[in-house]
Amino acid sequence: MIKGLSTAGIGEVKNVEELVLLASENGFGAIDVSGQELRDFIGQKGLEEAKAFLQEHQVKIGSIGLPVEWRHSDEKFREGLSALLNDAKTAAEFGCTSCCTYVLPSTDYNAAHFMALATKRLKLCAQILNEYGINLGLEYVGPHHLRTAWKNPFIWDLKSTLDWIDAIGELNVGLLLDSYHWYTAGESYEDLLALKPAQITHVHLNDAKDVPIDEVLDNDRVYPGEGVIDLAGFLKALNEIGYKGAIVQEILTIEPPSESNKELAEKSGKAFEKVFAAAELN
Amino acid sequence: MIKGLSTAGIGEVKNVEELVLLASENGFGAIDVSGQELRDFIGQKGLEEAKAFLQEHQVKIGSIGLPVEWRHSDEKFREGLSALLNDAKTAAEFGCTSCCTYVLPSTDYNAAHFMALATKRLKLCAQILNEYGINLGLEYVGPHHLRTAWKNPFIWDLKSTLDWIDAIGELNVGLLLDSYHWYTAGESYEDLLALKPAQITHVHLNDAKDVPIDEVLDNDRVYPGEGVIDLAGFLKALNEIGYKGAIVQEILTIEPPSESNKELAEKSGKAFEKVFAAAELN
């Protein structure tokens, strides 16, 4: 498994180059960025040098975000397809094989109708990504307050997401598994053991404050090891089933952090070391 | 378009043979039955004679019902697949090309999760039917009281059903269009004109009592022409777009009717004649 860093949790980062350095200096072997950021990186260095820079610092591109708005109108959706083609092409040039999107647990639309529309749209996204050898990861979102943040309940757990992936029916769709959502959805070690590595496209690692589970806020996360989630168990299970991909930190907070990105990246590196050690994985 | 009769609205009918006679004597050219009833009919007469009997009375099999329980557990669903294979084979032997199921407008399950499961299950049903040259018709159900009869809203209109059909993504899935649901969903003549005949697997013709639309009960239907639905417009639109299939009566009532099936079939025949005449289609 490859420890990974995103900008969520380390404050302002100028560009991919800086993120690569912060990752590399603190024991991370992967970063999550957007397709646009990758193109800016190429613009700055040229493709070959950009790749060499990553290679030199032993950092891979873990995942890019899905640049398509699949949650609203057909028009909005269609408008994003060009960006998807571009991002897929760019990601493939870096050997990145994962593109992820999150799924909000409630919606103002009729939930059943929206599920039908979303199924069709993500099916097309998956097929386009597949042309570039990229998998699509769907991240269910567990925190309870979001289940009623919009009018109608949608889905927020592992089981429903797996069934949805089955309904989408494309070979390259899998889970973005986030320890935070696994925890807030009330899921177990055994739920993870039942997965096959091919079902997991990408992983996020975050910790939760010590409040009742149904009061955990999505944007009030803490660094791995600072909270109450059994992250050692989470990591052990993923290792046990043979997951070999990236495990990326994504600390969403209410206020932006006040430390420098150097300090935060160092803190993140130590946090990862601690929980990987607890899982006997260092 | 072919006028059709089902047992719903004509009381007790012994078997397919009797239904064929009631249809044939009252101007109907099609009947809706179950796969099991067709097999009983074959059991009674032999396949060749059964087909000859239909031929002689100029009655076709309009549609059979989907014999699979796709609304509950995976186990229940799987158990029905054998019956589906049998019914598809039997229906194909009679040249029947339509198999239909209705979609309740609310559900006790999480609506989004259930939509994902239902999409996958109906996809498989469609593929099995397709092997036998049979289309799968989905009937949305409009009456407002059923939208809250179970815990979570599902879908109940033309637009959502078409989007769902798109998400199912199989070539042989279309609408079972019922004038009663078209009316209670508040849909228009123009909504029908926007359809292509290939989108319509089967049609039901029923009329509604003169009560506010949101008080119309699903099981309190009246015979065509006795109510307030613009059935002439409904039929004209279907004819205009080139629909050539069966249009079958399905009168659901709170109390079973007290007249004989002979009287009710005659009444039905006259009702159809009246509304077809109003649509200038006789």
Place this chain on the structure above:
Amino acid sequence: MIKGLSTAGIGEVKNVEELVLLASENGFGAIDVSGQELRDFIGQKGLEEAKAFLQEHQVKIGSIGLPVEWRHSDEKFREGLSALLNDAKTAAEFGCTSCCTYVLPSTDYNAAHFMALATKRLKLCAQILNEYGINLGLEYVGPHHLRTAWKNPFIWDLKSTLDWIDAIGELNVGLLLDSYHWYTAGESYEDLLALKPAQITHVHLNDAKDVPIDEVLDNDRVYPGEGVIDLAGFLKALNEIGYKGAIVQEILTIEPPSESNKELAEKSGKAFEKVFAAAELN
């Protein structure tokens, strides 16, 4: 059915505007062009005026060509996807609902492997087009000499193409039916009657010289009525099953024609009139 004109058979045509005029002046209500030609047309007039110009001359866009190279490497295929998105968007702006590609009857690749690759690639093209409400038409190519022009036989008839469409399994894939290929594949009036209009995305009308069928050359076509194909029967059958789309001329010839496009468009108009009259369709 709408008579249609393409540039194949009328020599050099400057741009869409000129083609529209040639069509309109000679009784044609549709033209076939490329997505790029449509964008040039917009570039010249602006979208609204371009649409108004078509409207004023009562000419529709019958079909655009598929701008993707699906017959060679994965790389080549991927490169065309951007153009496909653009062309689909442009075509949709003009209300065009058809995009077509031809299928050569032999290939230098292993035929089975190539069929698998082509199935996957055209599936994606169809899904992208579907986002824009556009159908994908596959044109089988009948002339015998092309069946051995490359190393391995591929497909060249109606039945195989329909089975392939079934295997592609997308809702919006149908036939581009060309009288020339129908004739050279040795197909009948009854073969056409067995089709449903939804299976036909687009139609070409051409005539063949009076030589043995297995000597008919793909690029040696004559104007409708000048040859030996039963075009009256072809048109009657399409009308009988309810086809309502465009029927477009595409005269491929060994030498470019020597007359002016005005003369050739007039000749084409009269040719269409003649065969439509023979089919009692004017």
Place this chain on the structure above:
Amino acid sequence: MIKGLSTAGIGEVKNVEELVLLASENGFGAIDVSGQELRDFIGQKGLEEAKAFLQEHQVKIGSIGLPVEWRHSDEKFREGLSALLNDAKTAAEFGCTSCCTYVLPSTDYNAAHFMALATKRLKLCAQILNEYGINLGLEYVGPHHLRTAWKNPFIWDLKSTLDWIDAIGELNVGLLLDSYHWYTAGESYEDLLALKPAQITHVHLNDAKDVPIDEVLDNDRVYPGEGVIDLAGFLKALNEIGYKGAIVQEILTIEPPSESNKELAEKSGKAFEKVFAAAELN
């Protein structure tokens, strides 16, 4: 990885019970049988006792054969669907998650048309199996003499089969990888390393005589270690990528073997031990 035994190579075996004993006594942890053989086994012992018997002897069901004739007419194909439902249900009762079929490298049909038909048919088989949690494994067949045994070349290598699996587009379709076909298709260690375990449904282990590769006969196999295939490399590669499923012997021979099944099973057990040892896997 689990060593497995089939009847191919050990002569006459009365029933599943006997095969289980032969497997268990010689170090095998899996057997390949047919759905019908499993039902006979249940008929003889009852389901619970049959399962207990397997459990007690530490033998799993590796894979069943696909009971559907997908290589000929639509009618033949349809007739097998009932058996497929039954076999899937039976296999699932034993926790078996694999069902396999072989793909002949040539065909008397038009290869492209047959590929389209086969794609559609195997898609349906895969969906039915998926309802029961079972994967469908496709076995390409490498020996050169079979590539011209029928009129038209079909497919016979890893790359084509993977592309076909992509075209079938179902989540649960993978490879049945046979060392014999890997060898005769001229494939390498690196070809195996490029696979993910999720792409491999099942594995066969056989050895080939020391004759030129293009003269190797499909039905003239020898026991693992007796021939010239680099089986240690084959096994190492599978282990390296994380394959954890069954590896089953399937010795096809021109003449039935003359030794007793006891002797042959013992010989097989020793053969497996030898090549697993050479791969440092015992």
